[in-house]
Amino acid sequence: MGLRSPLGQAKGLGSAKEGLHHWWVQRVTAVALIPLTVWFAFKVAVLSMSDYNTVAECIGSPWSAALIISLIVAAFYHAALGMQVIYEDYIGAKAVRISAIMGTNLLLFLLAAAGIIAVVRIAVGG
Amino acid sequence: MSSNNRPLSPHLDVYRLPLSALISIVHRGTGAFLTIGTVVLVWWLMALAGGEQSFNEAQEFMGGFFGKLILFGWSFALFFHLANGIRHLVWDAGYCFEKSDVEKSSYIVLGAAGFLTVLVWIIAFSTGGGA
Numbered sequence: 001m002g003l004r005s006p007l008g009q010a011k012g013l014g015s016a017k018e019g020l021h022h023w024w025v026q027r028v029t030a031v032a033l034i035p036l037t038v039w040f041a042f043k044v045a046v047l048s049m050s051d052y053n054t055v056a057e058c059i060g061s062p063w064s065a066a067l068i069i070s071l072i073v074a075a076f077y078h079a080a081l082g083m084q085v086i087y088e089d090y091i092g093a094k095a096v097r098i099s100a101i102m103g104t105n106l107l108l109f110l111l112a113a114a115g116i117i118a119v120v121r122i123a124v125g126g
Numbered sequence: 127m128s129s130n131n132r133p134l135s136p137h138l139d140v141y142r143l144p145l146s147a148l149i150s151i152v153h154r155g156t157g158a159f160l161t162i163g164t165v166v167l168v169w170w171l172m173a174l175a176g177g178e179q180s181f182n183e184a185q186e187f188m189g190g191f192f193g194k195l196i197l198f199g200w201s202f203a204l205f206f207h208l209a210n211g212i213r214h215l216v217w218d219a220g221y222c223f224e225k226s227d228v229e230k231s232s233y234i235v236l237g238a239a240g241f242l243t244v245l246v247w248i249i250a251f252s253t254g255g256g257a
Contacts (some may be wrong), residue, residue: 027218030211041204041242045250048188048197052178055185059174068171079161086158108161111168118171 029078036071065123076112145232153210156203163200206239
């Protein structure tokens with residue numbers, strides 16, 4: 001449409017050098033999650049059979065708490081990016097797609113905040 | 127544009143998925159499953175933060191049949207996504223794109239996921255929650 005050439009239309013619009021950001025952060029969080037999830041999976045499997053004092057002490061020790069909070073940040077960021085790609089691939093209707101992405105992002109943020117607050121509370125013994 | 131004998135892409139419903147394609151879609155499925163699993167994780171941490179009584183209730187559920195089923199499923203999904211995720215990082219770095227490499231790494235992914243899942247529960251049951 002219009003009299004502007006394809007080049008004229010594209011000029012000035014990009015590259016904003018941001019095309020890589022989504023892909024790259026997905027990889028950075030993935031790399032962070034390799035050691036974190038291995039550590040956490042073994043911890044959870046054992047602690048799923050433990051009593052309150054053992055678990056509270058184990059999760060609440062300073063290093064454990066720091067690692068779990070790091071895990072929560074990386075995992076929820078990674079999940080939000082991954083779910084976005086799934087929605088973008090399978091949901092055709094734009095309004096539904098954007099709502100799904102936005103809803104998931106907000107929900108995951110809330111869950112991450114709740115998880116971090118829980119860990120902090122366990123760590124400081126509130 | 128009226129050539130009738132151009133090669134057609136395979137229609138998925140008459141096409142047996144190769145192992146690598148099956149693993150690809152399962153990677154996505156486990157990713158979505160693990161995202162849903164974060165709700166359980168946060169619920170468990172919240173119960174722990176809530177004190178001994180709320181934690182014991184949560185732990186009782188996780189120790190039951192349904193809770194154990196969720197945990198076993200979660201651990202396999204996690205290890206599968208982890209192993210195949212590492213394979214994706216290798217691909218991102220530009221290695222192992224040959225068909226034979228992909229075939230081989232498909233089995234490594236499945237083997238590693240199965241092995242780690244069994245290992246984690248052997249350790250968990252043998253320590254009996256003592257650690």
